[in-house]
Amino acid sequence: MKGTLYGVGVGPGNPELMTLAAVRIIRESAVIACPGKDARQSTAYRIAVQAEPSLATKELLAVDMPMTRDRAELTKSFRQGALLLESFLKQGRDVAFLTLGDPAIYSTFAYLEERIAGLGYPTGYISGVPSFCAAAAEAGVPLTEWDEALHIIPAGQMDESELEETLRLPGTCALMKSGTRMDAVKSALAGSGREVYMVENCGMPDQKIYRGADSIPDTAGYFSMILAKEEKGSNQPSDDLSEGAEKRRSESESILNPLDSRRK
Amino acid sequence: MKGTLYGVGVGPGNPELMTLAAVRIIRESAVIACPGKDARQSTAYRIAVQAEPSLATKELLAVDMPMTRDRAELTKSFRQGALLLESFLKQGRDVAFLTLGDPAIYSTFAYLEERIAGLGYPTGYISGVPSFCAAAAEAGVPLTEWDEALHIIPAGQMDESELEETLRLPGTCALMKSGTRMDAVKSALAGSGREVYMVENCGMPDQKIYRGADSIPDTAGYFSMILAKEEKGSNQPSDDLSEGAEKRRSESESILNPLDSRRK
Structure with a gap:
């Protein structure tokens, strides 16, 4: 009997945002794989x-x-990683591979799963809450309104003209991995006319929320998520009751975070 | 003491994909709001x-x-909905508003939350697993590989030229709400050269997975999610170990679904 490889999304950071399925699969799996050099030091663990x-x-x-x-070099590493996982799976032991957010979004799991499935082992994705959903929750702003599109963009490797082109897409852009190129990202955001939020270290004790492109510091951590929302057009009704929310969002204070352990 | 309004994402369909936080907030809230005419008949309930x-x-x-x-008309309904929620919140009772998937993505919650926050009540988003993550999990394909972008597109209102333009975006497109325009969507997909999957009624007992634009029926339900992945270019290494997975994905059989109650 062959073991099964699970890609388990542990969500964006707060353990309460793990799914019931993630907790069950971890509990039932004999072996837990974590990304990194030291399993116990990994964020997912x-x-x-x-x-x-x-x-x-x-x-x-x-x-x-x-x-x-x-x-x-990466392909070689994936192959070595798959062989390591296989050494347990072939003993009939299930392996849960932990991954931040969702295993289908920018996760090493996909590359390992492809190889393990190719070797004939059963595999499964256990979905998790992606970081951009959690960033929207922390900032208190919806990612999509009405029929808006949502674009998840790994911005770290883009040059300024690619960033400007991206920020002309209709709807909301969630810019990931932009910490390494914050100067170019800030400049493109400032010229985009978009409503900008940045959530740094989302859901962690040192979380920080920035409102407006000008407020974003020149250096930011790897776990920084930028939400750049298209300005509301005239076809979207304004409503006197919504003014308080607009005002609140322009203030530096966060909305209530019911998951914040400091409030419990 | 004012009550708090929570937008609680219940995930894409399978109750095991609810978060620990969603379960706790429901347990702790005195009043549960569900979208629809009859709360007990709503999918979220x-x-x-x-x-x-x-x-x-x-x-x-x-x-x-x-x-x-x-x-x-919608704005008027949101205002009426907000007044209904407020009638409980002003009694100091917490209200959990259930929403499919994630409350920041195409949820009525955002419009109600804006008004309730404007009236001075505390509010909070409880993130959930979005439907496109679950569809990727069921199809056994990653949404993003390497530095690919992900575009979440409400395709139901697009004409054919808009669909074709959308399908020229680099990366993966997740087309939502396309059930009403399946003829135009199928035609645009067929000409896009993309790797296409459709998951109908994701996570429900009548779930069905289609592989390839040709396999998609002309009529499909409202809960149909199409994943259209950019074909892998020559800059992405092929790997003999991955051939089995490629073959498996081209077959009509689903991958192992560890959340499938029929397997428990």
Whole structure:
């Protein structure tokens, strides 16, 4: 009997945003794989162990990937990672691979899953809450209104003209991984006429919310999510009752965060 | 003491994909608001009551919105809905408004929240798993690989040229609400050269997965999610170990679904 490989989304940071399914699969899996050099030091482990303390007693596996954009080197690492996972799966043991957010969005899991499935093992994705949903919740702004589109853009490798083109797309843009190019991103945002929010370290104790492109600092952490919303056009009705919300959003104070442990 | 309005994402359909936070907020809230004419008949209620049976004993509130695109009529309904919610909040009772998927993505909650916040009441978004993540999980395909962008597009109101333009965006397109215009959507997909999947009634007992634009029927339900992935370019390494997964995806059979109650 072959073991099953699960990609388990642990959500955006707050352990309460883990799904019931994620907690169950972690509880039922004999082996837990975490991305990084040291499983217990990984962000995904530290989130999940708060929701499911039995995790601390499981067989933990560190699946490290090099910080490189060299595709050949990455492909070699994925293959090695898959062989490591397979050594457990072929013993009939299930392996839960923890991943931040959702396993279908920018997760190493996809590359490992492809190989493991190719070797004939059963696999499954356990969906999680993506970081852009959590950032919208923390800022208290919807990602999409009416028929607006939503664009999830990894902005870190874009030059200024690509950023400007992206910010002409209709709807809302969620810019990920822009911490490394914050100067170019800020400049493109300032010229876009969009309503801008940035959530740094979303759901973590050092979370910070910025409102407006001008308020964003020149250096920001890797876990920074920028939401750039199209300005409301004249075809969207204004409403006197909504003025308070508009005012509140322009203030630096966060909305109520019911998941904030400091409020419990 | 004023009550708090929570927008609670109950996820894409499977009660196990609800978050721990969603379950807790439902348990702790005195009043539960559900979208529709009859709270107990709403999809959101039927999902949530499976994860938190105490829901059946709560005070339930139906917040009905007309099926119209008339913005003035909708705005009037949002205002009436907000006044209904306020009648409970001003008694100091918390209200959890249930919403499919995530409350920041195409949810009526945003319009109600704006008004309730404008009236001075505390509000909070409780993030949930969006439907496009669940559709990717069911189809066993990642939404984004490498540095690909992800575009969430409400395709139902687009004409063919708008659809064709959308399908020229780099990365993956998730087309929502396309059931009403399936003929135009199919035609645009067929000419796009993209890898196409459709998940109908995702996570429900009558779920169906289609692979390839040709396989999509001319009529499909409202809860149909189309994933249109950019074909892998030559800059993405092929790998002999991944061939099995590619083959499997081209077959009509679904991957293992660990959340499928029929397997439990």
